[in-house]
Amino acid sequence: xxxPLAIISLLPDLLNTNGDAANARVLAQRARWxxxxxxxxxxxxxxxxxxxxxxxxxxxxxDSDLISARDILATMAADLRxxxxxxxxxxxxxxxxxxxxxxxxxxxxxxxxxxxxxxGRAVPMQERATDDIVVDSRHGRLIGFENHARxxxxxxxxxxxxxxxxxGNGAGTEGLVMGTLIGTHLHGPVLARNPGxxxxxxxxxxxxxxxxxxxxxxxxxxxxIAKAARNQIAVRLTLPTE
Amino acid sequence: xxxxxxxxxxxxxRKLARWRKPGGGSAVPGLVVNKVAPGFLSRTxxxxxxxxxxxxxxxxxxxxxxxxxxxxxxxxxxxxxxQSTANISQGLTSALxxxxxxxxxxxxxxxxxEMDEGHGALISGTLTPRIVALTNVMVDQIDRFHDSDMVAAxxxxxxxxxxxxxxxxxxxxYLTNLVAQLDGSAAVARYxxxxxxxxxxxxxxxxxxxxVDRLEAGEGMLLTQVHGRNATVSISGRELPLRxxxxxxxxxxxxxxxxxxxxxxxxxxxDAGLAIDAISAIPxxxxxxxxxxxxxxxxxxxxxxNPASFQLNVDSLESGTEQILIAIGSDVRDPxxxxxxxxxxxxxxxxxxxxxxxxxxxxxxxxxVVVDRIEPDLGRALDDFLALPEPSTGMKTIIFSADSMRRxxxxxxxxxxxxx
Ligand SMILES: [Zn+2]
Numbered sequence: 001x002x003x004p005l006a007i008i009s010l011l012p013d014l015l016n017t018n019g020d021a022a023n024a025r026v027l028a029q030r031a032r033w034x035x036x037x038x039x040x041x042x043x044x045x046x047x048x049x050x051x052x053x054x055x056x057x058x059x060x061x062x063d064s065d066l067i068s069a070r071d072i073l074a075t076m077a078a079d080l081r082x083x084x085x086x087x088x089x090x091x092x093x094x095x096x097x098x099x100x101x102x103x104x105x106x107x108x109x110x111x112x113x114x115x116x117x118x119x120g121r122a123v124p125m126q127e128r129a130t131d132d133i134v135v136d137s138r139h140g141r142l143i144g145f146e147n148h149a150r151x152x153x154x155x156x157x158x159x160x161x162x163x164x165x166x167x168g169n170g171a172g173t174e175g176l177v178m179g180t181l182i183g184t185h186l187h188g189p190v191l192a193r194n195p196g197x198x199x200x201x202x203x204x205x206x207x208x209x210x211x212x213x214x215x216x217x218x219x220x221x222x223x224x225i226a227k228a229a230r231n232q233i234a235v236r237l238t239l240p241t242e
Numbered sequence: 243x244x245x246x247x248x249x250x251x252x253x254x255x256r257k258l259a260r261w262r263k264p265g266g267g268s269a270v271p272g273l274v275v276n277k278v279a280p281g282f283l284s285r286t287x288x289x290x291x292x293x294x295x296x297x298x299x300x301x302x303x304x305x306x307x308x309x310x311x312x313x314x315x316x317x318x319x320x321x322x323x324x325q326s327t328a329n330i331s332q333g334l335t336s337a338l339x340x341x342x343x344x345x346x347x348x349x350x351x352x353x354x355x356e357m358d359e360g361h362g363a364l365i366s367g368t369l370t371p372r373i374v375a376l377t378n379v380m381v382d383q384i385d386r387f388h389d390s391d392m393v394a395a396x397x398x399x400x401x402x403x404x405x406x407x408x409x410x411x412x413x414x415x416y417l418t419n420l421v422a423q424l425d426g427s428a429a430v431a432r433y434x435x436x437x438x439x440x441x442x443x444x445x446x447x448x449x450x451x452x453x454v455d456r457l458e459a460g461e462g463m464l465l466t467q468v469h470g471r472n473a474t475v476s477i478s479g480r481e482l483p484l485r486x487x488x489x490x491x492x493x494x495x496x497x498x499x500x501x502x503x504x505x506x507x508x509x510x511x512x513d514a515g516l517a518i519d520a521i522s523a524i525p526x527x528x529x530x531x532x533x534x535x536x537x538x539x540x541x542x543x544x545x546x547x548n549p550a551s552f553q554l555n556v557d558s559l560e561s562g563t564e565q566i567l568i569a570i571g572s573d574v575r576d577p578x579x580x581x582x583x584x585x586x587x588x589x590x591x592x593x594x595x596x597x598x599x600x601x602x603x604x605x606x607x608x609x610x611v612v613v614d615r616i617e618p619d620l621g622r623a624l625d626d627f628l629a630l631p632e633p634s635t636g637m638k639t640i641i642f643s644a645d646s647m648r649r650x651x652x653x654x655x656x657x658x659x660x661x662x
Contacts, residue, residue, distance in 0.1 A: 017389060019549075019581025022608070029608050062389040145576045188578020192604055222607045225616065229600035 004037035005205065006050055010058045010076070010096070012042045014069045018147065018187040020059030020093040026191040027055055030202055033216035046075040053079075053088055055205040060094025060148075060187050066112050070099050077115050084117060089204040090181040093190065094148060097176070097183030098122040104150065118178045120154025125170065132233050133166030133186060135174045140196035141242070142174075143230040144186030152176065152183075160184055165237045180204050193230060195223040283335045284368035286342065292319065292352030293372030295507060298362045298400055299411075300380035300393055301448070301551060302496045305487070307356040309500035309521045310375075314352060316520035317508055322350040352507065363396035366403050374401045374428075375409040375503040377496070379416035379450045380550045390450035394420055404428040407506040411499065412462060413440070415451035432462035433502040435495065436476075439465050443491055445557065445584075448550020463502045468494045475501060477514045485522035488532075490558040492551065497521050533637070536654050537628050543650075544641045552583045555641065559587060563636035567627040568606075569596035569620055571645030577601035585609045592630065595623035596646045620646060621653045 009024035024040045031038035043049055061069055073080070080100070083090060098104045101114040104122040114121070128149045135142040137160050151170030160175025160182060168174030168185060175184040182201070184190060191198035199215065206213050215223075231241040287294050297307045311323050322341065324334055334355070341348050357366075379393050394416040401408045402424060410417040412434035421430050434457035435447070446452050457464060459476055466481065467474035473484045473494040486493040500521060505512040532543045544559075546552040568591050570577065577598050585605060590612040594603040599618040606613050617623040627638065642650055650656075 016582055018576075018578045020578075022581035026608055029610075062391055064389075064391045145578055147576070188576065189581050189605070189608075192608055218607070222604065225600055225604045225607060228616075229604055232600060 007055045015059040015061040022189045023191045024057040033218040056090040058092040058096030089201045092183045122150040129167035134164040135161040137161030142194045146185040290353045294353045295373045296371045297375045298357045299377030302377040303356045305496040306499045312520040313504040313517035320350045322353040359396045363399040366400045372406040374404040412457040414449045435465040542639045556587045565633045565638045567593045569642040569646035570598040570602045571596040573645035593623045
């Protein structure tokens, strides 16, 4: 290993309403706890994209910032395509995910064109979904919080998982998986709360550089806390605990 | 006398409510009066000879209101204000009932009301405030107001009611933009911090968006220095020292807001020295950096209401604070929104507590803060924390959300500032 793992956080000022940018910090800490040096690199313009990128985190923002965020992301569209085809893990949350789609339909009928990197589009819902969400995925049961006013259509063929409680994409599924890109409505520190998903992302990143991953002692302590937090929500929703 | 029956009815209901539950039931009489005499609230609030002042915004409303009232009283004004956290119309009506004569008249020159931006936008349509003072737009109470745009939209509704002056924080980009949406019938008074004060807060002041340029001395009141509980303000070219009720730039900005609003209210009668003396004499603010004596030891209480105040409080914590309890309660529906806060400055937390104990402990762990223990039962956490030997440096410090603050005070038998 000649250089630390480079985890980039895209537009951490515009796309971080719910603390989703923290997922970059979570990945970096889990790498460090496993003895692997890692840096979080905030990227606000295309010029700030570093030469080596090992993982990418895009958070969720305000609707009034959709166009300005899209316009900046558009200048990185070529980078995003290179990363997704090269197998770099990309986690995109909420509006950050929507902006990578074909487009976002707003309540007033206007459409904001997306970057067209992933299939599907965001369409208005009758009512905002603001609640705990539980999803069965191949990375284990994911528990988080959703707060969005749009469904996602066109991801039915490759969702992140099936909704057990909450709304998700709107038709029983939640999120999207396209290669190593994951889109989700689970906002905030979804990777801290769901270590199974975090380690999947981290392993994907480390596999490209030929490194093994063995969670550290502090990782286990953090994951016990996360499990207790998830179980608290499971109990409230009368779902079985872990 | 058109409101006499309603006022009498309200008073009877208040007696009954108190008799049933001592100290409680304060919103009920207001509810009754608002039902039988719906114009009572707005008519009474609009009838003060010196007008109505509304203080609103995401953060700092209570402190600013308290400071403004002190500054106005120092000038001899008789002020009606809502002391309690009763921001809603029923609570306000109940507060007015306490002081109204049967004709609906309240003794007083001027009214100063702290208004929650959501409720303010709902009831302001019937009010004609002379002055509206706006503190800031922060990502706050995320379950009710999803984002800054919504907060700004509610504030513009309230600001548009001002007949005299809109007082704004010129460092806040949302408020600066908001002024452009007003029809220009009210004057605009601005306040802001100097470049040095901003630079001393490397993470900013917590506003959703901060303006690029700082206010010039000729454009409004300036906060030019903050050192611990001491600050300096610049008013019409004069540098004046000020004492704050607690450490932190946000308190200094609250004081500046109060001074700027007092000047707008008093005009030529405004005496900066008088106002500053009154503000400097305010005892430490309730629940934020408040020092209380509990079970024979001094404990500092720190209230965090949103990510911005959380960050500011972490950053302004006295260095060497070795015993910290943090309690986050059910009022924080989704703890995600605290994650933009960098809590690493806390270093070590003895106990994480409250119904969101696991969530806050998870964040602290990822920020490399050592968490000795997670104890969701706040009563037990408090008892054990207070039983720890006295710290060798610093003071025992309890950081809590509003819900945990109420539970802490109840558990320790301390007076609360809930509605009287
Ligand atoms: Zn006890």
